[in-house]
Structures are given as C-alpha cells and as structure tokens.
Amino acid sequence: MHNSSLRSLTASSHVVLACLLFAAGCGNDDGGGGTVTVPATFQVQPGVEQVTVTGATPRSTLVIESTRGDRLLGLITDDLGQATFAYIPEDFTIFDTNSDGIPANQGTTLKRGSYVIRDESADPMAESEPFDVLGRGDVPPTSLYDSQVLTDGFQYIEVRDGVTISTNIRFPSAAMWGPPPWPTVIEYSGYGPSNPESEEPSSLITRQLGYATVGVNMRGTGCSGGVFDVFNPAQQADGYDVVETVARQSWVLHREPGMVGLSYSGISQLFVASTRPPHLAAITPLSVIEDPWRQQWPGGVYNSGFTRQWLRERDNQSGSGVGWVRRRIESGDTTCEENQKIRSQNIEFEALGRALEYYPPDEDARRLSYLVRNIDVPLYLTGGWQDEQTGSLFANMLDDFTPGNDRKFIVYNGRHPDGFAPTVITRWWEFLEFYVARRIPRLDPLLRNLVPGAIAQFFGVGGLGFEPDRFPDFTVYEEALADYEQEARVRVLFEVGAAHRVAGAPVARYEASFDTWPPPAQPRTWYLDSLGMLADQVPTTEETDMYQHDPASGDITYTDGSADFLKPQIPFNWPPLAAGTSLSYLTAPLTENVVVAGNGGYVNLWFASDAADANVEVTLTEVRPDGTEFIVQSGVLRVAHRGIDDEISDTFLVDYTFKAEDFELLTPGEFIETKVPFRPFAHAFRAGSRLRLIIDTPGRDSPLWAYENPAYEGDVIHSVKHGPEAVSFILLPTVSGVEVPAGYPPCPSLRGQICRPFVPATGEG
Numbered sequence: 001m002h003n004s005s006l007r008s009l010t011a012s013s014h015v016v017l018a019c020l021l022f023a024a025g026c027g028n029d030d031g032g033g034g035t036v037t038v039p040a041t042f043q044v045q046p047g048v049e050q051v052t053v054t055g056a057t058p059r060s061t062l063v064i065e066s067t068r069g070d071r072l073l074g075l076i077t078d079d080l081g082q083a084t085f086a087y088i089p090e091d092f093t094i095f096d097t098n099s100d101g102i103p104a105n106q107g108t109t110l111k112r113g114s115y116v117i118r119d120e121s122a123d124p125m126a127e128s129e130p131f132d133v134l135g136r137g138d139v140p141p142t143s144l145y146d147s148q149v150l151t152d153g154f155q156y157i158e159v160r161d162g163v164t165i166s167t168n169i170r171f172p173s174a175a176m177w178g179p180p181p182w183p184t185v186i187e188y189s190g191y192g193p194s195n196p197e198s199e200e201p202s203s204l205i206t207r208q209l210g211y212a213t214v215g216v217n218m219r220g221t222g223c224s225g226g227v228f229d230v231f232n233p234a235q236q237a238d239g240y241d242v243v244e245t246v247a248r249q250s251w252v253l254h255r256e257p258g259m260v261g262l263s264y265s266g267i268s269q270l271f272v273a274s275t276r277p278p279h280l281a282a283i284t285p286l287s288v289i290e291d292p293w294r295q296q297w298p299g300g301v302y303n304s305g306f307t308r309q310w311l312r313e314r315d316n317q318s319g320s321g322v323g324w325v326r327r328r329i330e331s332g333d334t335t336c337e338e339n340q341k342i343r344s345q346n347i348e349f350e351a352l353g354r355a356l357e358y359y360p361p362d363e364d365a366r367r368l369s370y371l372v373r374n375i376d377v378p379l380y381l382t383g384g385w386q387d388e389q390t391g392s393l394f395a396n397m398l399d400d401f402t403p404g405n406d407r408k409f410i411v412y413n414g415r416h417p418d419g420f421a422p423t424v425i426t427r428w429w430e431f432l433e434f435y436v437a438r439r440i441p442r443l444d445p446l447l448r449n450l451v452p453g454a455i456a457q458f459f460g461v462g463g464l465g466f467e468p469d470r471f472p473d474f475t476v477y478e479e480a481l482a483d484y485e486q487e488a489r490v491r492v493l494f495e496v497g498a499a500h501r502v503a504g505a506p507v508a509r510y511e512a513s514f515d516t517w518p519p520p521a522q523p524r525t526w527y528l529d530s531l532g533m534l535a536d537q538v539p540t541t542e543e544t545d546m547y548q549h550d551p552a553s554g555d556i557t558y559t560d561g562s563a564d565f566l567k568p569q570i571p572f573n574w575p576p577l578a579a580g581t582s583l584s585y586l587t588a589p590l591t592e593n594v595v596v597a598g599n600g601g602y603v604n605l606w607f608a609s610d611a612a613d614a615n616v617e618v619t620l621t622e623v624r625p626d627g628t629e630f631i632v633q634s635g636v637l638r639v640a641h642r643g644i645d646d647e648i649s650d651t652f653l654v655d656y657t658f659k660a661e662d663f664e665l666l667t668p669g670e671f672i673e674t675k676v677p678f679r680p681f682a683h684a685f686r687a688g689s690r691l692r693l694i695i696d697t698p699g700r701d702s703p704l705w706a707y708e709n710p711a712y713e714g715d716v717i718h719s720v721k722h723g724p725e726a727v728s729f730i731l732l733p734t735v736s737g738v739e740v741p742a743g744y745p746p747c748p749s750l751r752g753q754i755c756r757p758f759v760p761a762t763g764e765g
Contacts, residue, residue: 036124036125037118037124037125037126037127038122038124038125038126038127039126039127039128039129040117040118040119040126040127040128040129041055041126042054042055042056042057042062042081042117042119042126042128043055044117044128044129044131045161045162045163046115046131046132046133046134046161047133047134047160047161047163047226047234048133048134048135048136048138048160048161048233048234048236048237049086049109049110049111049112049133049134049135049136049232049233049234050084050085050086050109050110050133050227050229050232050234051064051084051085051110051115051117051131051133052082052083052084052085052226052227052342052345053077053081053082053083053084053085053117054080054081054082054341054342055081056077056081056082056083056119057077057081057119057121057122058077058078058079058080058081059076059077059078059079060076060077060081060119060121060122061074061075061076061077061094061119061120061121062074062075062076062077062083062117062118062119062120063075063094063117063118063120064085064110064115064116064117065115065116065117065118066113066114066115067113067114067115067116067130071092072085072088072092072110072115073085073088073089073092073093073094073095074092074093074094074095074120075094075095075096075097076094076095076096076097076098077097078097078098078344078345079098079344080341080344082097082341082342082344082345083097083345084097084227084342084345085110085117086109086110086227086229086232086347087107087108087109087110088107088108088109088110088111089107090107097344097345098344108361108362109232109233109362109365110133111133111135112132112133112134112135112138113132113133114130114131114132114133115130115131115132115133116128116129116130116131134160134161134237135233136233136236136237136275136365137275138160139160139240140160140241142244144158144160144241144245145241145244145245145247145248146248148245148248149249150167150169150214150245150246150249151169151251152169152170152171153168153169153196154166154167154168154194154196154328155167155168155169156223156335157216157241157242157245157246159219159237159238159241159242160237160241161226161234163219163224163225163226163238164224164225164335164339165216165217165218165219165224165225165226165238165242166194166216166217166222166223166224166336166339167194167214167215167216167217167242168193168194168195168196168214168215169212169213169214169215170199170203170207170212170213170215171207171212171251172207172208172210172211172212176210177210180212180250180251180253181250181251181252181253181254182210182211182212182251182252182253183210183211183212183253183254183258183432183436183437183438184211184212184213184214184246184249184251184252184253184257184258184436185202185203185206185211185212185213185214185257185258185259185260185432185436186213186214186215186216186242186243186246186257186258186259186260187200187202187203187213187214187215187216187259187260187261187265188216188218188239188242188259188261188265188268188269188272189216189217189218189261189264189265189268190217190218190220190221190222190228190230190264190314191217191221191264191265192215192217192222192322192324193215193216193217193222193261193265194215194216194217194222194223194224195215195222195324196324196328197324197327198324199213199215200215200261200265201262201420202260202261202262202265202286203215203260205420205425205429206260206429206432208447209429209432209443209447210437211432211436211437212251212252213260214242214246214257216242218235218238218268219234219235219238220342220343220346222322222324222325223325223328223333223335223336223339224339225338225339225342226238226339226342227342227345227346227347228314228343228346228347228349229346229347229349230292230311230314230349231267231268231271231292231366232365232366233365235268235271236271236272236274236275237275239268239271239272239275239277240272240275240276240277242272243257243259243272243277243279243280244277244278244279247277247279247280253436253437253438254281254436254438255279256279256280256281256436257279257280257281257436258280258281258282258283258284258432258435258436259272259273259280259282259283259284259285260284260432261284261285261286262286262287262416262417262419262420263286263287263288263389263390263416266284266285266286266287266288266419267285267288267289267368267390269283269284269285270283270285270288270368270371270372270375271366271368271371273372273374273375273377273379274368274371274372274374274375275374276374276375276376280377281377281378281435281436282377282378282379282380282406282431282432282435282436283375283377283378283379283380284379284380284381284428284431284432285379285380285381286381286382286383286419286420286424286428287382287383287384287387287389287390287416287417287418287419288368288381288383288390288394289368289390289391289393289394290367290368290369290393290394290396290397291363291366291367291368291369291393292353292363292366292367293353293356293359293360293363293366293367293658294393294658295307295390295391295393296308296311296353296354296356297353297356297357297359297658298391298393298636298705299615299635299636299637299638299641299656299676299677299698300637300638300640300641300656300658301615301636301637301638301698301707301708301709302354302707302708303705303706303707304554304555304706304707304708305557305702305704305705305706305707306388306389306704306705306706307705308350308354309561310389311349311350311353312350314349314350325340357660358658358659358660358663359657359658359659368397369396369397369400369648370400372397372400372401373400373401373402375401375402376402378404378406378407378431378434378435379401379406379407379408380408380409380410380427380428380431380432381394381398381407381408381409381410382409382410382411382412382418382419382424382428383395383411383419384411384412384413384414384415384416384418384751384752385411385412385413385414385633385679385680385681385682385683385752386413386414386415386631386633386681386751386752386753387414387415387416387752388415388416388565388702388703388704388705388752389416389704390416391679391705392633392679392680392681393679393680394680395411395517395518395599395680396599396648396653396655396680398490398517398518399516399517399518403516405485405486405489406435406485407489408427408431408487408489408491409489409490409491409517410424410427410490410491410492410493411490411491411492411493411517411682412424412492412493412494412496412508412751413493413494413495413496413497413681413682413683413750413751413752413753414493414496414497414506414751414752415565415566415751415752416565417565417566418496418506418751420458421459421496421506421507422451422455422464422465422466422467422506422507423467423493423506423507423508424493424506425466426466426467427467427491429441429443429466430470430484434480434481434484438477439477440471440474440475440477440480441469441470441471441480442469442471442472443466443469448465448466451465451466452464452465458566459505459506459566459567459568460564460566460567460568461500461502461505461506461568463500463501464500464505464506464507471483471484487513488513488514488515489514489515489516489517490513490514490515490516490517490519491511491512491513492511492512492513492514492519492597492682493508493511494508494509494510494511494512494682494683494684494738494740495508495509495510495684495745495750496508496509496750496751496752497568497745497749497750497751497753498745498746498749498750502568503568503569503746503748503749504567504568504569504748504749504750504751505568506751509741509745510739510740510741512595512597512735512737512738514597514735518597518598518599518652518653518680518733519597519598519735520735521597521598521652521733521734521735522733522734522735522736523651523652523731523732523733523734524594524596524731524732524733524734525729525730525731525732526587526691526693526729526730527539527722527727527728527729528545528585528693528720528722528728528729528730529585529722530543532583532584532585532586532760532761533585533586533587533588534585534586534587534691534693534730538724538727539722539723539724540723540724541723541724542721542722542723542724542725542726543721543722543723544719544720544721545583545719545720545721545722546717546718546719546720547580547581547582547583547695547696547717547718547720548580548581548715548716548717548718549581549609549611549614549697549709549710549712549715549716549717549718550578550581550696550697550699550709551697551709551710551711551712552699553581553696553697553698553699553700553707553709554615554697554698554699554706554707554708554709555699555706556699556700556706557699557700557702557703557704557705557706558572558573558574558700558701558702558703558754559571559572559573559703559704561704563703565703569748570703572703572748572754574631574700574701574754574755574756575700575756576756576759577694577696577759577761579761581696581697582694582695582696582697582761583694583695583696583720583761584692584693584694584695584760584761585692585693585695586623586690586691586692586693587690587691587692588690589625589687589688589689589690590685590686590687590688590689590690590691591687592687593684593685593686593687593740594684594685594691594734595682595683595684595685595734595735595736595738595740596681596682596683596684596685596732596733596734596735597681597682597683597733597734597735597738598652598653598680598682598732598733598735599650599652599653599680599733600633600635600652600653600654600677600678600679600680600681600733601652601677601678601730601731601732601733602635602652602654602675602676602677602678602730602731603618603635603675603676603678603693603695603728603729603730603731604673604674604675604727604728604729604730604731605673605674605675605676605695605720605728606671606672606673606720606721606722606726606727606728607639607671607672607673607674607718607719607720607721608666608668608669608670608671608672608718608719608721609639609666609668609669609716609717609718609719610668610669610716610717610718611666611668611710611712611716612640612665612666612667612668613638613639613640613665613666613710614638614639614640614666614710614716614718615636615637615638615639615697615698615707615709615710616636616637616639616674616676616695616696616697616698616718617634617635617636617676617694617695617696617697617698617699617701617707618634618635618636618676618678618693618694618695618730619631619633619634619693619694619696619701620632620633620634620678620691620692620693620694620730620732621691621692621694622683622685622689622690622691622692623689623690623691623692623758624686624688624689624744624758625688625689626744627757627758628744628747628755628756628757628758629692629755629756629757629758630747630750630753630754630755631701631753631754631755632681632683632753633678633679633680633681633683634678634679634701634702635676635677635678635679636676636698636707637656637674637675637676637677639666639672639674640663640664640665640666641656641657641658641662641663642656642662642663642664642674643656643657643658643659643661643662643663644656644657644675645657651733652731652732652733653677654675654677655677671719671721671726673726678732684738684740686740686744691730693730695720697709
C-alpha cells in the first residue's frame with residue numbers, strides 16, 4: 001500500500017494533469033490551496049464496509065477518498081448513475097462498473113472510517129459531505145427496531161443503512177396452537193425464504209409444529225434492496241437487525257426468536273449469531289461450511305464442480321429474473337421494483353472468488369472458525385462426512401465454539417439433505433422446544449401420526465417417524481432442561497443407511513457419544529512400503545513409486561446433478577483404478593476393529609514431480625474380506641502450498657495458510673515433504689478388513705465436487721518416495737470405547753459411501 005504522503009502526491013498529480021488537459025478552473029482555489037468543488041447532488045448511502053451512490057450522472061467517474069486525503073478507488077457509474085464501493089485495490093485504479101469486474105484480487109474491503117466521494121468528471125468537481133462507513137459492530141439506536149411493526153404476510157424490514165429487506169411471515173394455526181404469542185424462528189438466506197408463493201423446508205416443518213416463521217431474503221436477493229455479496233459483513237449486520245426487529249413483535253413468545261435452516265440458511269445463522277444479537281434465543285444450523293474461500297478452493301485447488309455451479313446460480317438469482325420477484329413487481333410492489341435498480345452493482349461472486357487464488361487477508365471476516373468463537377447462544381449443529389455439496393470441513397470448527405452444555409452436535413456418514421433425517425430432525429425439534437419455546441418437548445399425537453407419511457414422501461422410505469418423547473416423566477421445565485444438558489454434547493451416528501429393510505434409508509446402525517469434537521484419540525500410523533503395502537514399521541529400504549498426471553480426472557464425478565440425494569440410493573459409477581495414473585497401498589488384514597473419528601488425519605508424503613505445480617488427492621477406502629471396497633474419505637492439496645497454520649493445526653488436523661507468501665512452486669525432480677489432509681470423518685474398520693490408500697490426481701471420488709487440475713504440455717510423472725530417510729506414512733485418529741456390531745453393511749447401503757468390487761492395482765500387495 002502507498003503511504004498517505006505518496007497518495008496525496010498522486011492525487012495532486014491527477015489534479016494538475018486535469019488542469020493541463022481541460023483547463024477546468026485551475027486558476028482558482030478554495031482559499032486553502034485545493035481544487036474548487038461544489039456540493040454533490042448525488043445520494044450517498046454508507047453501510048457496513050461499503051457505500052452506495054445513486055443519482056449520479058450516468059457514466060461519470062466517482063472517486064472515494066478518506067478524509068485524511070488517501071485516494072482509494074475510482075468507479076465509472078452505470079447507466080442509472082449508480083456505483084458501490086466495497087473492495088479497494090492495492091493501488092489507486094479507476095474501474096468501469098459495467099465491464100471491469102471487481103477490484104478485489106489484490107486489496108482489501110472498504111474499512112470502517114470517514115470518507116468523501118467526488119465526481120471528477122464534473123466541471124467543477126462535485127463533492128459529497130464527509131460520511132462514515134460502518135463496521136459490523138456499529139449497532140444503530142434501538143429506535144430502529146422499536147418503530148417497526150410486523151404482521152402476517154409479505155413486508156419489509158429496514159436495516160441500519162436504510163436498505164429494506166424483503167420478509168414473509170407465516171403464523172401457525174391458531175385453531176391448533178392457540179392465540180399468540182408463539183415461539184418464533186427466522187430463516188435467512190439468498191434463496192427464496194421471503195417468497196410468499198413457497199415455503200422453505202425448515203420453516204414449513206417448524207410452522208406445522210406450532211412456530212411462527214419469518215422468512216428473510218438477504219440484501220441483493222429476492223425483493224430486498226442493497227448489493228449482494230456472499231457472507232459479507234453487511235449481510236451479517238443485516239441479520240442482527242432482523243433478529244432485533246422481530247424480537248420487538250408482540251406475537252413472538254419470550255420476545256426472543258431462534259433461527260432455523262439447512263445449507264445456505266444454516267450457514268447464515270452462524271454469521272448472524274457471531275454478531276451477538278441480544279435477543280437471539282438459539283440457532284440450529286444444518287449442513288454448513290467452515291470457510292467460503294476453502295469451499296471454493298479446497299486444499300488450494302479450485303472447485304470447478306458444485307461450488308462454482310452454486311455461486312453462478314447465486315449470481316443469476318440475485319438478479320431481477322426470479323419468477324416470484326417478477327410477479328411481485330407486476331402486482332404493484334413498488335418497493336420490490338425500486339430495489340431491483342441497484343442490482344447492476346451486484347458482485348459476480350464466482351468470478352471474484354475465482355480470482356482469489358490465494359487466501360486473502362480480509363477473508364478472516366468470513367471464516368467461521370474465527371467468528372463462531374463469538375457465539376454465545378445455545379447451538380444445535382449437524383453435518384455429514386460425505387456431504388456432496390458442502391463437504392465436512394465444518395467439523396474443523398466445532399472445537400472453536402465456546403464450551404457449554406447448551407451446544408449439541410450430531411455428525412454422521414451421509415448426504416447434504418440428511419439434516420432432515422428422522423432421528424436428526426427429532427433432536428432438532430427437541431432443541432427448539434427447550435431453547436426457543438422453553439417447554440418440555442412433547443409431540444402432539446396427531447402430528448406424530450402424520451410424520452411417517454411426510455418422511456416417506458421426502459426420503460422415499462416408509463415406516464420412519466419421530467423418535468418417542470424422551471422426557472415424558474418430567475413436569476417441571478427447568479428439571480427437564482437440566483437433565484437434557486447433562487447429556488453428551490456430541491452424537492456420532494455410524495453406518496447410516498444400513499439399519500433399515502430399505503438399504504440406504506437414513507437410519508443409523510449404531511452410535512457413540514462424546515463430550516467434545518474431536519473426541520480424545522490416539523494416533524495410528526501405517527508406513528508406505530514396497531509392493532503397495534501399508535506397514536506397521538518404517539521400511540528398511542528406500543523405493544520410489546511413480547504415477548502419471550491425469551488432468552481429465554478433475555472433471556469426472558461419480559454421479560451428476562440429476563441424482564436425488566434424498567432417496568435411499570443414487571446412481572453412481574466408481575470404476576476401478578486406471579492403470580498407471582494412481583498409486584495404491586494396502587494394510588494387512590486388521591486383527592481388531594479400528595474406529596477412526598476426528599478431524600481427518602493426513603498422509604505425509606515425500607513427493608516430487610516433473611512439473612513445478614502439482615495437485616494431489618488422497619483417498620481412504622475399506623477393503624472387506626468379501627472383496628467389497630467402500631469409500632471412506634478423501635482430501636486434496638496443491639502441493640506448492642507450504643505454510644501450515646499452526647493456530648488451527650494439531651496432531652491430526654493439518655490446515656494450510658494458503659497465503660501467497662507461503663506458496664512456493666516445486667523444483668522439477670526434487671523431492672519435498674508435504675502433508676495432504678483428509679477431510680473430517682468417523683468410520684469403523686472391522687477386524688479382517690484392510691485399509692487402502694489411493695494417491696492420484698484429484699477427481700473421480702466425489703459425487704459433485706470437480707477440480708481444476710494443471711494441463712501440461714506432454715506427459716508429467718509424479719513420484720512418491722518411501723524409506724528410512726524419506727518416511728511416507730498415513731496417520732489417523734483412533735478412538736476407543738465404541739461398540740461395533742458384527743457383520744458388514746451391504747453394498748450399496750451406506751449413505752454417502754459408494755462401493756465396488758475390489759480390484760488390486762498392478763503390483764499391489
């Protein structure tokens with residue numbers, strides 16, 4: 001970054017150049033030696049780490065400058081005279097908002113502070129009054145919340161910067177649940193939670209269970225005003241304002257709403273709760289992520305599959321073309337229509353994220369591992385190890401939450417929608433009853449009778465329903481709550497899909513409970529050895545194994561987007577290893593059950609390549625005595641990332657900084673020691689089975705994640721060395737005390753874990 005004096009000099013140089021070229025008032029000054037300006041007529045709307053200008057001359061050049069004189073960024077307005085300043089480049093630049101994209105690759109977000117904006121294309125220049133850009137923690141006066149009255153139906157909530165957020169409120173049946181106040185939950189996302197024509201699943205379920213629901217569209221989506229930017233501080237602050245506004249409503253029981261939602265509306269709960277709204281009762285995030293950047297760049301490798309598709313859909317749907325939004329406008333919703341005008345300033349987040357090849361410093365403001373440390377309300381969180389959309393990195397942040405008996409986690413092998421599975425959703429409702437409704441959980445018999453039909457329609461499996469009430473003998477709420485809070489905080493479900501007459505039904509075969517995640521574990525190490533073996537001891541001789549880079553594998557997934565991941569089975573194609581493009585190593589048959597549970601573990605490799613840049617994938621499978629192979633977990637790494645983040649990493653978890661300064665290309669042919677982490681998981685390997693480690697180019701082992709691998713000129717060989725001086729090994733966290741039932745689950749059955757007949761690789765022992 002330039003210092004202030006250099007920036008001032010740069011700004012002066014621009015003024016002198018303008019005088020020479022255009023002779024625009026250069027002989028006059030304002031008495032202080034500066035350029036003559038006139039008061040701006042455009043409107044400036046400062047917000048949280050951003051400011052929006054409207055009413056400027058179309059295609060004019062607006063420059064934002066700190067009141068200290070730091071010249072930061074110029075934007076050419078769109079055809080409506082609009083511009084939004086949110087990202088500041090490292091060096092002063094003028095961007096055309098219509099064609100140049102986002103100035104965010106090398107720079108920062110717009111920081112809290114005082115600024116002015118000038119129209120430098122005007123003669124004389126027009127300058128705004130100084131204004132303050134807010135930080136996430138700059139909370140408005142409570143009068144903003146007290147003055148807003150909400151009722152049943154579609155409406156708008158005003159947030160601290162004056163933006164109006166589209167909201168749809170639905171009350172439960174008064175005939176069944178009585179008059180207000182009712183327990184109330186908020187669902188907040190960039191999908192369609194405020195769509196009056198459709199109801200999100202979490203909201204639908206809770207309303208049927210007696211809750212009022214508040215569906216809220218994030219800024220820049222639906223009928224909401226403002227500019228869309230995924231998970232930015234403005235969205236987080238808006239969530240705070242929504243919670244506090246809803247809490248003021250007379251129909252909200254205890255004047256403290258909770259939050260619900262899976263995926264997008266689950267992730268948003270964590271961001272909102274980290275701002276600590278005083279009247280938030282509890283949150284229940286299902287199927288979430290840990291860090292948006294690592295979601296788009298897992299292991300530093302660009303996710304060209306689901307994540308790219310999801311971000312492109314967000315970009316598309318944040319426009320004005322969504323059907324229900326058009327119909328609102330056509331029916332006369334002038335607020336919705338007015339809010340669409342600023343959509344030209346919506347950030348193309350997929351393109352922005354694609355440009356951020358290295359972890360940017362300002363990403364810390366969106367990384368949940370850091371933010372969840374601020375959450376101080378009761379929390380219920382669930383997730384699947386093989387989640388085809390969000391993955392399992394969410395587990396890496398579970399120990400970042402402050403400890404407490406009002407934190408409940410349920411984790412399992414499974415897919416993205418499985419937060420709605422019967423055994424999981426029962427405990428979700430139970431949690432809401434305790435912390436939002438503040439009553440002993442007892443399900444109405446009528447609803448209990450209706451649930452199996454709804455679940456059968458949802459998951460395609462009959463005979464499933466809510467669990468029996470677990471607190472029937474309590475009559476005092478506080479006593480029931482105390483008993484509930486004595487239970488272990490972490491519930492791990494094993495072999496989901498193998499406990500029902502329909503293989504793949506979302507029911508666990510067995511489970512284990514722990515007070516913490518990751519649970520206490522012991523390291524178990526196997527060493528890469530000759531003949532494709534994983535040995536218990538360091539090998540005595542040194543060998544090098546080689547495989548060919550396979551760039552095409554990055555585009556190969558074992559299913560496609562048409563698969564219905566709710567149903568018991570999905571179509572998949574998991575072919576045997578391709579000869580020459582992978583390495584494979586097997587343990588001897590296990591002599592006892594080995595239960596692995598924790599934040600992944602890793603593979604330590606002595607690695608070399610013919611190329612300077614290489615991506616590596618490691619995949620762990622279980623090979624059973626009957627010749628069936630089940631996938632367990634994978635992990636990828638762009639090997640040139642060298643910096644391990646010591647703050648996050650521990651004995652089993654390896655997390656990289658992914659920063660530009662820690663990135664170093666390989667010297668072709670030179671071996672380096674690197675650690676490739678597995679994503680978190682829990683799995684029991686039975687006695688008689690063998691663990692298999694596969695090393696190859698990323699791809700083929702995921703249902704929807706794809707990877708952008710390097711494309712070289714000609715063939716490229718990667719090498720792995722193992723021996724007494726170059727020890728390559730796999731290290732996993734093993735836990736004790738888990739009772740594993742006898743017998744193997746059928747193939748296929750386990751949700752999220754595909755299977756195939758085991759075919760040995762060439763030379764594999």
